[in-house]
Every structure is written in C-alpha cells, then in structure tokens.
Amino acid sequence: MILLEPGSLAPVDVADEVIAELEHSDADVHWITHEYLRAQVEFSSPVLADADAADRVVREFRRAVAGAVARRGLLAASSGTAYGAGRSATGAGERYARFAQELGAIHPDHRIQGLHVHVAVWSREEGVAVMRALRPWLAPLLALTANSPCFGGIDTGFASWRTIVGRRFTTASVPPAFADAADYDRRVRALVGLGATLDRSSIFWMMRLAERYPTVELRVFDAQLTADETVGAALLARALVESAAAGDLPHAAAAAHAEHLDAAVWHAARHGLDDVLVDPVTASIAPARHVIERMLDAVRPALDASGDRDRVEALVARLRAEGNGAARQRAALAEGVPALERLLRTSFAPPAAA
Template sequence: MSDPRPSRPSPRTIGVEEEVILLEPDTLSPIDVADEVIGELVDLDASASWITHEYLRAQLEFSSPVLADGDAAERVVRAFRDALSQAAARRSLIPASVGTAHGRGASSTAEGDRYLRFDTELGAIRPDHQIQGLHVHVAIASRGEGVEIMRALRPWLAPLLALTANSPSFAGADTGFASWRTMIGRRFTTASAPPVFADADDYERRTRALVGLGTTFDTASLAWMMRLAERWPTVELRLFDAQLSAGETVATALLARALVEVAAAGELPHAEAAAQHELVDAAIWHAARHGLDDGLVDPATAELAPAWEVIDRMVEAARPALQAAGDEQRVDAFLARTRAEGNGATRQRAALAGGEAALGRMLRESFSA
C-alpha cells in the first residue's frame, strides 16, 4: 500500500556564479592572464566552457549548471577550484576568491564592446571597479512569485551581507570596511537594495524605464543586490562578496535557497518599519562597514541588536527549509566556523597582521581547502 501522506516538494534548484581574481604572490596585485588560463582549462577539458572571462583581464567566472542539492554544488565548485588552482600554480599565481584584492596594482579591462562601453561610462570610478562577487540563482515558479520573494528578503540583505563580507582591503590599505566591494557597488546607476515592486508588471515597467540611463545598458546590467534574472526563471541574489573557500560558497548558496523558500511561503518575519527603504539602505551600509563586529538592524524589531542574535533569528527562520533540503549540516558548519573565526573580512585582517606573504598563503590555502 502506498504512503497516504503527501510527499514533500523537491527543494528549489540553484545556480552559482563566482568570480575569482588571479594575483601575483609577492604584491597580491592582479595579473592579466585570465584568457590564457581559460584557454588552458578548456584545452584540458572541453566541458570547461562554464569557466569564462569577466570584466577584468585578471578575472575568471565560474557559472554552474542547474544544481539540485548541496552534494552537486560542492562537487562542481570544488572541481572548478581544483582545476584553477593547478593552472595558477603552474604560473606561480594565487587564485583569490575575495570581494576586492589587497594589492596596489590594477587589472585592465577585457575585450568586448560591452565592457568598453561600461568602462567609458564609469569615468573616474573605473580605477576602483576591481571587484569579485558570488551570485546565487534560486528557482522561482513565476516572476510574480519572484517579486514577492524580493519584497520579503529586503530587510534581511544586511544580515546576509554581514555574514559573508570578505573585502576589507583595497589598493594596499585596510579600508576600515568589512565589505569594500559593497561600497564600490553603491556608485552604480542602480545599487544596494531594489525598490519594492507591486507585482511582476510593475517590475517590468519600472526596470525597462531604467534602460539607457548610466550603466544600465539593459535589464541584464541592473546592479541591485537582488533582481529577477532575464535568461532563467530565477531570483538572483548578488549581494555576496566572493567567498574564501568552496565550503563557504556552497553554504551561502544553500542558506540563500532556504531563505527564498521561507520567503515564498510568507514565513520570513519582519516588522513593517524594517522594510522601509531608508532603513534597509542604512542597514546595508552599516553591515558593509562593520560586518559582524557591531550590531545589525533586526528585521523583526527594526532596531539595532547584537549581530549574532540577528543572524540566529534569520537562520532559525530558514531552518525548516534547510532541514527539508538536507542542508542543515553544511550551513551549521559554516556558521560555527564564522562564529569562532569571523567572516572572510575578519580572517583576512588576521592573516594580514602577519604580513602580505601570510595573507597570500591564507588566500591560496582557503581557495583549495
């Protein structure tokens, strides 16, 4: 006799895009050899077409296939990192998964009309546009559902950023921020948290009105911390700095999926005031500045609270979805390490206290861990 209980729906599929910068080990400055490295990886494995160049000549981007579970995500992220680690080692370079690189040197712009146009539009901002992110795609049933999910997630962007901040230094100096990449991104035509949209039609109308203004050449260049993807039926979370290790990348993606799941079910709590644009935006700035080292705006109360109290509230809201997907262990291990050792920004600063060589070793070891 079949089990009469209703079956639990399968977890939403996810996709991961992570950007990596190639660094010279003595100076930790970018080295413009990404195209050469990509060519070698593709020659070794024809399936490596998921490794592509990005805006900078020192950057590579990994775009995963559609992933159903944490095991698949771990497998493909580690395969990419292993292949890139070997290619970088053959050139005595460091592949670094960081929001911004520490070294003073700058990478030049990759070829392509789109990149050239973006370069021109940035003007004097261009020298600072040396950033790497982690983008997580989570499947949605419709664009209408995606708009509702984005509305529910807005107050939780700041806690997510504080947890994953990983860009404390830039151009050879400590910026004082946990996520300097976030501050650079705030200069774009669209930046920080997206506005609240009434529905999918409202989203389409208002985003298309932005096309042609500044760096928004098309809807694919919207730079908000989350948006609806144009090519895929997903909501794309773009707020995360690139993460030091494969485990952190995967855990971040799984936590994002769980939060999307509970947001879609209307089970992600927040006070109405916490969703107000000025508070959401200020909370993001505060999280980018302090990471986990100061309080965070608690979406449940719209007031400052101890950082880990807010993080724990967020994770507990997501826990039913983590348990249903079998992701609880991975995410809890990530949280336990972050609680003990700090986020990526804290760990980079700790390593840099021992000198640039020590930071370089930490970056290399974390990438391959």
C-alpha cells in the same frame, strides 16, 4: 575570482590564457567564462539541486584554476576585492568598453568579485514577492559573508569594501519594493540607457529577477574565501527564497522604510559580524549574533526540508568562532602580506590530504 601576483597581490591579466588552457584540458569546467577585467575568471555553474553536487563542482573548478595559475607562478583568490594595488585591463567586447567609458573615474576601482546565487521561482510574480520579503534580510546576509576588507594596498576598515564600491553605480544596494512583475518590468525598462545601466543585465541591485532564467538572483555576497562558504551561502540563499515564497518568513518591521534598509546595508558592510545589526523583525539595533540566529530560526524549516540544516548551522558556528572572510583576511594581514597570501592561496584550493 581574481588572478594575483605573489608578493604584491596585484592583479595579473592572464585570464585569457588560463581559460584557454582549461577549455582544452580534461577538467570538467565547461562553465568557465571571461569577466569584466582580464585578471578575472568567472565560473557559472550548471543547475545544481543539492549540496553535494554544488560542493563537487565548486571544488573541481577551484582545483583546475589553481593548477593552471600555479603553472604561471601566480595564485588565484576568491575575495570581494584584491589587496594589491595596480590596474587590470578591460576584457574584450563592445559592452565592456561602453561600460568602462561610462564609469569614468570609477572604472579603476571596479576590481570587485561577487558570488551570485540563482534560486528558481515558479513565476516572475512569485519572484517579485520573494524580493519584497527578502529586502530586510540582505544586511544580515552581507554581514555573515563579507569578504573584502582590503583594497589598493590598504585595510579599508570595511568588512565589505566591494559593497561600498558597488554603491557608486547607477543602480545599487537594496532594490525597491515592487508591487508586482509588471511594476518591476516597467521600472527596469525606464532605467535602461541611464548611466551604467546599458541593458537589463546591468542592473546592479543586491537582488534582481534574472532575465535569462526563471530565478531570483541574489547578488549581495562577496566572493567567498572557501568552497565551504560558497556552498553554504548558496544553501542559505535558497532557504531564504523558499521560506519567502511559502510565506514563512516573520513579518519584518524593518521593511517599512527604504532608507533604514539602505543604512543597515552600509552598517553591515562596515562592521560585518563585529558590531550590532538591524533586526529585520523589530527594526531595532541588536547584537550581530542575535540577528544571525533570528535569520537561522526563520529558515530552519526550509533547511530541514532540504536536508541542509546541519551543514549550514555548522558553517555559521564556524564563522562566529573564527570570523567571516573579512575578519580572517584582516587577522592575516596583521601578521603581514605573506600571511595574507598564504590565507588566500590555501583557502582557494587547499592541498589534497596525504
């Protein structure tokens, strides 16, 4: 999430103050940490096994941050990019300083926020197999959850500008189709030291094996406007990983050509749900609604097993009717920056019901 100045919606470098306040408060937000920029706050949740627990911790974090930020006359926003122009200073630490130096003229655009979802796997071998199966599904996932249409004081015309910024890094977009865990580890080791890949933790593919945990980490998502969308994206990610691990995903013809997958991601970042998408099963162009329904069909057994089907289907139905985060931000901006500010503020932490 990013801390913004009301009116201009420009980033404000008060993350250190906010984190210090929360660390000494009664709020149960012990997983709050610093991020790359001093206007950003990261929340790394504990391990969560069910939707209710996820919903509870995400909302508690948002309420606590919203209060701390409001006491400074600012607002917090959960968006893949911020609307307002203006720079933010790099956070403390040698690693961040090295990263900023390596980025050069790219650095000022590195004001992006993502939702990273970790899903447990039994082994790294299973993780690599899951990654191979999920490669064609990254584009529809992005289209459904795109939430970064604005940057530098303008509407970029993209649903996920964060995705486009991310494509400038040394590693980006859809990961390769690795043969096995040894192949993954060998190729990742060869990348360390090249460009902005300072270490294994700075691999920026949309999906990777986590180095510290036995998980596949899906990094395709923009930061989500609301807690409901945050939790829903995580539940959908888990269902996809579990379906892939069980071999339940349909054969994906789209996986045959890496350039097709990469183009599908660019197209999803540009149009979100407002145009056609690449159908992973047929590799053909199809209406976005059809492709999203195809994805839901593929994971319904996993959603039924976890008890999350109604929740995920209700969220997807709402996104189809009201638009994803990008569409709602764009509609608000059409009314003016004050309307966009209201959307960001109320979406991050809605007022408590009377």
